[in-house]
Amino acid sequence: MLELLQSIPFQPTWLALPVALPMAAAGLLLAVARLGFRQRFRLQRWIAGVVAGIHVLLALLILAHTLAGDEGARIVYQMGSWPAPFGITLIADSFTAIMLLMTALLVVAVVPYAAGTLDHHRESMGFYPLTLLLLMGMNGAYLAGDLFNLYVFFEVLLTSSFVLLTLGGTPGQINGGIRYVVLNLMASLVFLSAAGVAYGTLGTLNMAQMAQRMDIAPDAVRILLAGLMLVAFGSKAGLFPLFFWLPASYHTPHPVVTALFGGTLTKVGVYTLFRLFPLFFPGLLVAWQPLILTIAALTMLISVLAAFVQPTIRRLISFDIISQVGFMLLALGIALDPRAPVTGFALAAGIIFIVHNMLVKTALLMGGGVAELEMGSGNLGAIGGLAAKRPYLAGLFFVAAFSLAGIPPSSGFVSKLSLLQATIGVHQYWMAAVSLLVSLLTMMVMIRLWQYIFWGEFTTGHAQWTPLRKPWASWLTLGPITVLVALSLTMGIFFRPVLHVAQKAANQVLDRTGYIAAVAPLADVPVEPEFWEPPQ
């Protein structure tokens, strides 16, 4: 399989496709939006689904090529043949390819789900073009080789997600949407300040060149930049004191939008933290370990405790999303610990955790969404007893929930186990205890959720959604969930190749010199030394 994919030649130019293709497809969808009248959504669905499918193949190809050799390889494309610090650099390594693959997979899963559940109004307001633009923003953020383009793609992502969030325009959505956009714009502002500080002090925004100059920069610059980036991306990822935008908004839109967001958006923030901190601040990652681990522990604990008292399905899962992000930050916190017996194992565990989480969280949100649409409401106090009516859904949800809790043979078990091994390996026993406790609490939350939705007498609450009767609806909704749950189980059972790939990806992320050498920035941009002198 791997050899077959590696035998297909890959032009570095094609690295632009994950950005260009969804953009072109979104343009095409808007252009044909009025063609075909009643049948027009069928055309939109097919185009969106096929484009996402092409992305999966493309990401597989990139993954195969970045895994070549013992060390792995990097694919670099300098747009328009402008050399590195002057032009736009796109760079992919195995971690990028894994994220591209997972995101494309989730979009492939979401498109049929949307076709089965979305109402006419929301489909006609452009769900599919917006999803493609969101995909473009995420792909661009994964591939960006300089800080400014990273910012731009984060904005593309934010703008399309904001429109998706308010698609349908109910008062609750506008309320959640305003909080979402204000808090996210504040994070973007912090990010933009970081970019400004970086340009003013380091004289460059190219990430490879920034990494070069970060080594000779004074401590003040490094600490300021690290702090700004931790706040900016920590907010996007949903870390402890900055996660409020997430539970305030994720339960308001149509379930399909929540499923799309829950699997992807926070993970882009986590990806950026994983990418930038080992590249820019390897020293600070060790020095700030107590801070990072404290944030991770608080994120895990507080949000899992908050999940216990949430009144609706999607509010509960939203808090659970945040709690799982804490595990990922834990992996980053111990990634460069000098006591680690195997370098990069902690980060590999983190990458596996991200992949597991993207699969399972989307499956859970999709399953919860089907239940919510079926019973007309997500209010846990009022609904119940769906197991008798939809036994297959109950089974799928059960497996997904237990995968999240970390019961073997699911992906949750292996990812939590490897993370626990890495944590104990660096003698962080307190963090190991906290992560075990949070796993236990997560399991209790998930059992509670399953029990509320599926157990007992069948009752429905005050109907917020009118159940749609679309053709093929149960196939279109349960099919993708089945695929995601099956992928989670496969990952848990055939763990060795997954670990191998993740270990390679983690080593590539930690290999700063390789990254800098791959981009090979020219050193012609003058550094402004006067900024570096302390004021007299």
Place this chain on the structure above:
Amino acid sequence: MIELYLRLLDRVLTPLLLLIGVVLLLRGHDAPGGGFIAALMVSAAIALQILSNGARLVRARIGRALQPLIATGLLLGVGSALLGVFTGQGFFAGIWWSIHWGPIDYKIGTPVLFDLGVFLAVTGATIAFMLGLSTNVIETTDEPRLGKRPVQHAAQPARRGEEAQ
């Protein structure tokens, strides 16, 4: 009475803003300017129209053109970037031609096309945002949602901007 002054003012300002927008668009590839700024300039002209004539009139005039505008912009942007791939110079490579025709000496190339794409997409999106925001604020309309028939009110007072007709 604010609308009267505004309407007098925008007879002068709207063509001026549109003209500045075009100038900014055409010089943007080498000099200060560019598609994004030009688009904001043109959107400012439309914002003035919304304030003076009301969102309803503006929507009736250009509302249907917005989605095709965004679509054309996106396709033009990607297309201009892809031209370089077809000539073998790579994605986003700049390809330039010169136009010498009488007094006109203008350099045209894929960056200009890309700027035009940005211009169209940003114009369409910004105007759509502004129309969406002003629908319920500047005048309460019974704008029909897609797929629904407009609600007919029994006694409707004359709307601003339409008394003259």
